[in-house]
Amino acid sequence: MKTGLVFSLSLISTLTATARATVSWDQVRAKFGDSASQGRPYSKPCYDSWNSSECVSIRDNYLLAAPRTTNAGARIQTQWETCHTTGEQCLLDFTNPNNRGAVDSSRCALGSVPKYFIDVRNHKQVQEAFHFSRNTGIPIVIDNTGHDYKGRSSGPGTLALWTHNLQDISLDDAFVAEGCPASYQAVTMGAGVQFSKLYAFAEANNVTVVGGSDASVGASGGWLMGGGHGALSNTLGLGVDRVLQFKIVTPDGKYRTANACQNKDLFFALRGGGGGTFGVVLETTIKASPQVTLQAVFLTFSGTIEHTKELWSVMIDNGLKWAEEGWGGYSTFGAFIYITPLLTPCEADESMKPIAQLGERLKAQGATNVSLVQAQFDSWLQWYSVFSKANKAMSGVSLPLASRLINKGSFKTEESREALLEALVAAYHVTPRMILLATAPASFAGDGQTSVTEAWRDSIYHITAVSSWQWNATKVDKLAGYKRVSQSIDNLRKITPDAAYSNECDVYEPNHEETLWGSNYRKLLAVKRKYDPDHLLDCWHCVGWDKNSPRFRCYFSEEELQA
Structure with a gap:
């Protein structure tokens, strides 16, 4: 069985390498028509015509998240518009987007921006995309808003399924998941709905939902499938605790409904196993609570x-x-x-x-x-409107980070508290930008059927260390940035159990299977093999990933990191 799996992954890697050279734009356009487009870096219009109205708009809004989320080729953290190992990129100078010298001194290349995009509007397009990938070997990634600290929605030579325009949203006062007996007040939304829209909708309907701190993040994409934490998670749970149902196309080509009563293994996997792994979610239904x-x-x-x-x-x-x-x-x-x-x-x-x-x-x-x-x-939105004005998320810059979940044991004795404090100070002296997030479900037990690491339920804080580098950073600079955040969080690794949040961990997290999913990993791997037998979906440090896949050629190797 193990030998067969290795052979399968090797075959897929070979097909992927071939696809980069052989799948043409004419083939993609012939298959997908007007829904297809060629990948274009966000800043390319400025390389084409500096004084064009499109370039002026990009320069004026370069550090804003909102315009990036509506542009398929843009990424919120720009390191994932580049190829770390080759230096290929197409960026502006984020310290001064009007610095024309940044454009004149370099050339525009795709970097890690996908080669082709499909503007997904229905499940049949996704089924066709999986069929196309199976026949041609072109690797698929799933992209929504461009938010991804680990680059999982990017990849050189890939076909991106862009779900951003799935914008339907509705409230049901007595939603019943298909095949289930119980009813709940719930919000059903398309995969492209962002928190800005969801929060406004909840406010208008006098209900509360759990969400993140950045309004431009997709509410049912990678944030949710990785676990999803927010300021209300302590009392109302993680995002995955609130999910009632997913509508998803799995890589075997089937359009499925996953909930607590059917496709239960898939429902388990989608509630914490990570995005970009088990299929393309098109619609999600979450619990709505009374106004708080x-x-x-x-x-x-x-x-x-x-x-x-x-x-x-x-x-x-x-x-x-x-x-x-x-x-x-x-x-x-x-x-x-x-x-x-x-x-x-x-x-x-x-x-x-x-x-x-x-x-x-x-x-x-x-x-x-x-x-x-x-x-x-x-209400939540009344508070959030004040909070968000004073706490704008950074976009248009490179932001490598690493994180740790801090368990309750670290707070129980004077000695453990002192150790935590000293570890934080030591981490600060490596990466001065430290963020302490009291977003763990410390008071919310959950139903025991999610696939996030069990450590979430025994934690008080989720702590992140953040680094950065300049727009024209060298390969050496980027390597140093990743090493820096890892060294910073090492101070917390030494005093806490081996646990971190999968969406915001060290890109090169050691022992990532156990760290991100704990005892759930083995079950998640079985679900992955069941619904993606041909390994059409793969992403960095995701469940069942093939670390030797050519799609990861822009990530640093273990040898480079250890040098």
């Missing part, structure tokens, strides 16, 4: 690492208590933003006394611009 009233606290200040260390110390000392009280949110250097739907205003004030007292200490210690706001919001 939120108590919120915002602390911001300007200061040194010593001031932020004090903030981290307070967060660690109160981590278990705040989790039990429903608090969730985010903290970066000089900022603390938390919400809870469980407490009254008086209870929230009492709970957050340590933060109020910290604010006074910071003023006395010389921190400037200290601001503390405690407020009530009558």
